[in-house]
Amino acid sequence: MRREEHALRPDQQGRIEASAKDRSQSNRRRGARWLAFLKHLTGLDRAIAFTVTARFWSAIAGIATVSLIARFLTPSEQGYYYTFYNLVALQVVFELGFSFVVLQLAAHERAQLTFLPDGRIEGNPIAHARLASVLQTSMRWYFVSGLLMGASLIPAGLYFFRSHQSTGAPVAWRIPWCLLVLAATLAFQVDPLFSFLEGCGYITQVAQRRLAQAMVGNLLAWTAMIVHRGLYAPAMVVLGQVSIAVAILFSTKLRRIIKSLMSFPVREHFVGWRSEIWPFQWKIAVSWLCGYFIFALFNPVLFAYQGPVVAGKMGMSLSISSAAAGIAIAWMNTKASPFGNLVARGDFAALDRLYFRTLLQSTALLLAGGTVLFLVVLVIIHRVPRFAVRILPPWAIAMLILTTAMNHIVTSEALYLRAHKREPFLGLSVTIAVLLGSATFLLGRYSGANAVVVGYFCIGGVISSLAGSFIFVAKRREWHRTNTQSQIRELQELRADD
Numbered sequence: 001m002r003r004e005e006h007a008l009r010p011d012q013q014g015r016i017e018a019s020a021k022d023r024s025q026s027n028r029r030r031g032a033r034w035l036a037f038l039k040h041l042t043g044l045d046r047a048i049a050f051t052v053t054a055r056f057w058s059a060i061a062g063i064a065t066v067s068l069i070a071r072f073l074t075p076s077e078q079g080y081y082y083t084f085y086n087l088v089a090l091q092v093v094f095e096l097g098f099s100f101v102v103l104q105l106a107a108h109e110r111a112q113l114t115f116l117p118d119g120r121i122e123g124n125p126i127a128h129a130r131l132a133s134v135l136q137t138s139m140r141w142y143f144v145s146g147l148l149m150g151a152s153l154i155p156a157g158l159y160f161f162r163s164h165q166s167t168g169a170p171v172a173w174r175i176p177w178c179l180l181v182l183a184a185t186l187a188f189q190v191d192p193l194f195s196f197l198e199g200c201g202y203i204t205q206v207a208q209r210r211l212a213q214a215m216v217g218n219l220l221a222w223t224a225m226i227v228h229r230g231l232y233a234p235a236m237v238v239l240g241q242v243s244i245a246v247a248i249l250f251s252t253k254l255r256r257i258i259k260s261l262m263s264f265p266v267r268e269h270f271v272g273w274r275s276e277i278w279p280f281q282w283k284i285a286v287s288w289l290c291g292y293f294i295f296a297l298f299n300p301v302l303f304a305y306q307g308p309v310v311a312g313k314m315g316m317s318l319s320i321s322s323a324a325a326g327i328a329i330a331w332m333n334t335k336a337s338p339f340g341n342l343v344a345r346g347d348f349a350a351l352d353r354l355y356f357r358t359l360l361q362s363t364a365l366l367l368a369g370g371t372v373l374f375l376v377v378l379v380i381i382h383r384v385p386r387f388a389v390r391i392l393p394p395w396a397i398a399m400l401i402l403t404t405a406m407n408h409i410v411t412s413e414a415l416y417l418r419a420h421k422r423e424p425f426l427g428l429s430v431t432i433a434v435l436l437g438s439a440t441f442l443l444g445r446y447s448g449a450n451a452v453v454v455g456y457f458c459i460g461g462v463i464s465s466l467a468g469s470f471i472f473v474a475k476r477r478e479w480h481r482t483n484t485q486s487q488i489r490e491l492q493e494l495r496a497d498d
Contacts, residue, residue, distance in 0.1 A: 054211035054330075059323040059369075061218040065233075066316055068222060070390050073230040078390065079299075079308025080161070080173050082315020084234045086299040087157050088184050092292050094149040095188070097284035098141055099195040100336075101277060104421055105134045106199025107340030115200065119256035129269035131200075132261040137271060138192040139262070150185035154178055164304045171308075176231035183238035190245040193258065199337050202254075207334065209248045216240035283423030287414075290433030294460050297437060298452055301444035314449045317392040320377060321400035324369030325408055331362035332412045339419035348480050355416050359409070366408050370401040396453045403461035410468035417475055424475045428467050435459045 069078055109131040113123035121128055157177045165171075198206045217240030221233035249255065271277060298318065303311035335358055342351040377397055381388045391397065414425050439455035 054207065054214045056327055057211065057214050057218075058326055061214070062319055062323050064222065065218070065225075066319065068225045069230065069316070070387060072225045072228060074169070074171075075309040075312055075390065076169065076171055077230055077308075078312030078316065079303055079310070080171055080231055081234065081312070082319070083161075083299045083303045083308070083311055084157075084177060084180055084231070085315075086296045087160065088153065088180055088234070089292060089296045090153060090156070091149050091184060091188060092288050094145040094152075095142075095191075095288070096145075096281065097288040098138065098281060099191055100284055100418065101281045102134060102138045102192055102195045103199035103336055104340050104419065105271060105277070106131060106196050107201075107337045107419075108344045108421070109134065110200045110337075111341045111344040115257070119253045119260070121257070121260070126269050129264065129266045130271050132264035133266045133270040135192075135196050135258070135261045136266065137277070138196060142189055142192045146185050146188040149188060150181055153181045153184075157181065160300070160304075171231070173231055176229075176235060179232065180235040180238065183235045183242065186242045187238050187245070190242060190249070193249060194245070197254065197257075199340070200257075201337060203334050203337055205254070209244065212248070213241040213244045216244050283426045284418070287423060287425055287429040290429035293433040293437035293440075294429075294464075297440050298444070298449075298456070301440050302449055302452065305445040306448055310449050313390060313392050314452070316390055317397050317400060317453075320373060320391065321370070321397055321404050324366050324373055324401070325404045327369060328362040328366035328408055329411065331358050331365070332415055336415055336419065339416060343419050343421075351416075351419075355412075359412050362412070363405070363408060366405050370405060374398055374401055392449055392453065396450055399453050399457045403457045406461040406465035410465055413468055413472035417472065420479060422475075422479075424471055425468065428464070428471060431467075432459060432464050435463075 069081060073081060109127045112127035113121055113131065115121055121131075154177070158174065161173055161177065194206050194209070217237035220236035220240040224230060224232040224236045249258070299311045299315050302314050335354060338354065339351060342348070342354070374394070374397060377391070378394060381391075381394065392400075410425075417424050436456065436459045439459060440452055443451040443455050
C-alpha cells in the first residue's frame with residue numbers, strides 16, 4: 001500500500017486536533033470542579049493551607065521534640081523546660097489582648113480600602129487615616145509594654161525557680177531563662193505588625209511567614225538539645241521566629257505598606273483610645289488574663305508543690321493532647337479577618353454560612369486527629385515502656401484530648417462574637433478562671449497531676465462549653481435581630497424621604 005493512502009487529509013487532521021483540545025479542556029474543567037468541591041467540603045483555601053501546614057509541621061515537630069526531650073533531658077530538666085513556657089506566657093499581662101484588637105480594628109477599616117499590588121492604598125481617606133492610626137498606636141503600645149515585660153519577667157522567673165529548686169541534681173536554668181525572656185521581648189515588638197497585616201487581608205502571606213518561623217525555630221531548638229543544651233531550646237524557638245519575622249518585614253512590599261502608614265498624617269481621624277479601643281480591649285484583656293489561669297497555671301503549680309518531674313509529665317501530656325487542636329484551630333483563626341469584614345458590611349447570612357461550615361470542618365478534624373494521637377500514645381507506651389514514666393496515664397491523656405475539643409468550640413464561638421468588636425465572654429472567663437485556678441491550686445498541692453486533669457475536664461471543659469454555647473446562641477440572636485431591625489428602619493426612612 002502506498003504511503004499517501006495512510007496520510008490524513010487536512011480537514012481530518014484538524015478535526016482530530018480539535019477533538020483532542022476539547023477533551024483536554026473538558027478534563028481541566030472536570031479537575032477544577034473536583035478541586036472546587038473539595039475546597040467547599042474542607043474549607044481549605046491558600047491561607048488555611050499554609051496555616052495548616054505550619055500547624056501540621058508543629059504537630060510533627062512536637063513529636064520530634066518530645067522524643068528529643070525524653071532522650072537528652074533529665075526528668076527534672078523536662079519540668080523546667082515546660083514551666084519555662086508557662087511562665088513566659090505571663091506576657092499576656094503586658095499584651096492585654098491588644099493583638100486581637102489590632103486585627104479587628106484593621107479588618108473593619110480595611111473593608112473600605114483597596115490595597116494595590118505595588119503597596120499603595122486607595123479608598124476612603126478617613127478609613128485610610130484611621131488604619132494608619134491603628135498601626136501607629138499599636139507600635140507605641142507594644143514598645144513600652146515590651147520593655148516593662150522584659151524588666152518584670154526576668155526577676156520574677158529568677159525568684160520562682162530559686163524558691164522551688166529540687167533536691168536532686170542541680171539544673172543550670174538561670175541563663176536559659178534570661179535568654180528566653182529577652183527573645184520573647186524581641187518577638188513582642190514584631191507581633192502587632194503581623195496581627196495588623198492579617199487584619200488588612202494579608203492572611204496567606206502571614207501564614208507563609210509563620211510556617212517559615214515554625215520550621216526555623218524548631219530546627220534551632222533541636223540543635224540545642226542535640227548538643228546537650230536542652231534548656232536553651234525554648235529561647236532558640238523564639239529567636240528563630242524573630243529572625244524570620246525581621247527578614248520578612250524588610251521585604252519590599254510589606255515594608256512599603258508599613259512605612260507609608262507609619263508616616264501617614266492621621267490628624268483628627270485618629271482611633272480614640274478611650275472611646276474606641278479601651279472599651280473593647282479591657283474586656284479582651286481580662287478574658288486573656290483569665291485564659292492564663294485556665295490553660296497555663298498547671299505546670300507552675302505542680303512545679304512548686306509536686307516538683308519538676310511531675311510538672312514535666314503534665315507539660316508533655318498537654319503538649320501531646322493539644323497537637324491536633326493546633327491544626328484544627330487554623331481553620332477558624334484564618335477566618336478572623338473575613339468575619340470582621342462581613343460584620344462591617346452587615347452581611348450576617350454570609351457570616352453564619354462561613355462560620356458554621358468552618359466550625360464543622362475544624363471540629364471533625366480535631367476529633368479525628370485526637371483519636372489518632374491517643375492510639376499512637378497507646379502504641380508507644382506498649383512498645384517503649386520507659387516513655388510511660390515521662391507522661392500521665394492514658395486515661396488522663398484521653399481526658400485532656402476531650403477537654404481540648406470542648407475548648408475548641410468555645411474558642412470558635414468567642415472568635416465569632418468578638419468579630420462584632422464586643423466581648424460577651426468576659427463574665428464566663430472570670431468565673432471559669434476563678435473556679436479552675438482555685439481547683440488547680442488545691443488539687444495540685446494536695447492530690448497531684450491526675451486530680452488536676454479531672455478538675456480541668458469538669459470545669460474547663462464541660463462547664464465552660466455548656467455556658468459558652470448558651471452565651472453564643474443568645475448574643476448571636478440578639479445582635480443580629482437588633483441589626484436587622486435597624487436596617488429595616490433605615491430603609492423605611494429612605495422610602496419616606498423619597
